[in-house]
Amino acid sequence: MALNANHAFEDLDGVKCTIIEKNCEPGRVSFLKALLEYNGMTVVIVKSPPPKVAAKPAAPAAEGAPVPPPPPPAPETFTIGVTDVSFSPINAIFNRELKTPEGTIVTPAYWKQEDFKSRPDNWYWK
Numbered sequence: 199m200a201l202n203a204n205h206a207f208e209d210l211d212g213v214k215c216t217i218i219e220k221n222c223e224p225g226r227v228s229f230l231k232a233l234l235e236y237n238g239m240t241v242v243i244v245k246s247p248p249p250k251v252a253a254k255p256a257a258p259a260a261e262g263a264p265v266p267p268p269p270p271p272a273p274e275t276f277t278i279g280v281t282d283v284s285f286s287p288i289n290a291i292f293n294r295e296l297k298t299p300e301g302t303i304v305t306p307a308y309w310k311q312e313d314f315k316s317r318p319d320n321w322y323w324k
Contacts (some may be wrong), residue, residue: 205286206280207279207283210242210243210277210279211242211244211245213242213279213281214281215242215279215280215281215283216279216280216281216282216283216284216285216286217250217277217278217279218230218234218278218279218280218284218287219277219278220246220275220277220278221246221275221276221277222246222275222276222277222278223273223275224274224276226311227243227278229278229311230278230285231243231278232299233296233298233299233304234280236297236298236299237295237297238280239280239281239282239285240280240282241278241280242278242279242280242281243276243277243278243279244276244277244279245274245275245276245277246276246277248272248273269270271311287309288314290304291304291306291309294307
C-alpha cells in the first residue's frame with residue numbers, strides 16, 4: 199500500500215512496480231517508456247482493464263421506435279510502471295534527477311509533453 203496518493207504501487211504482470219501513469223494512450227506510452235529506459239529504469243507496461251460502464255435499466259421501447267446504436271468501444275489504454283519501488287516520478291522531476299536523451303533536465307512541461315525545450319536555468323515557479 200502506498201504511503202500517499204503520489205507514490206502508488208501494485209503488481210503488474212506479477213512484478214511489484216511503482217505506478218507511473220494509468221490509462222495512457224499508445225503515444226504517451228512510447229514517450230514515457232523511452233524516457234524512463236534512458237534514465238536506467240526497467241519499465242513494465244500492461245493493458246489497462248476496460249472502464250466499468252454502469253448498466254442502465256432497459257426502458258420499454260415503443261413499437262416502431264429506432265434502436266439506438268451501441269456505444270463506441272473504449273480506446274485501448276495502458277498502465278506504466280517501473281520495477282524500482284522507491285522511484286517517485288514527482289520527486290524525480292522536481293529534484294531534477296531525470297535527463298532527456300539530448301542531455302537536458304526533464305521539466306514538468308517536458309514530462310507532460312507540452313514543451314520539449316528544457317530550460318534548466320529557469321525556476322519552476324516563474
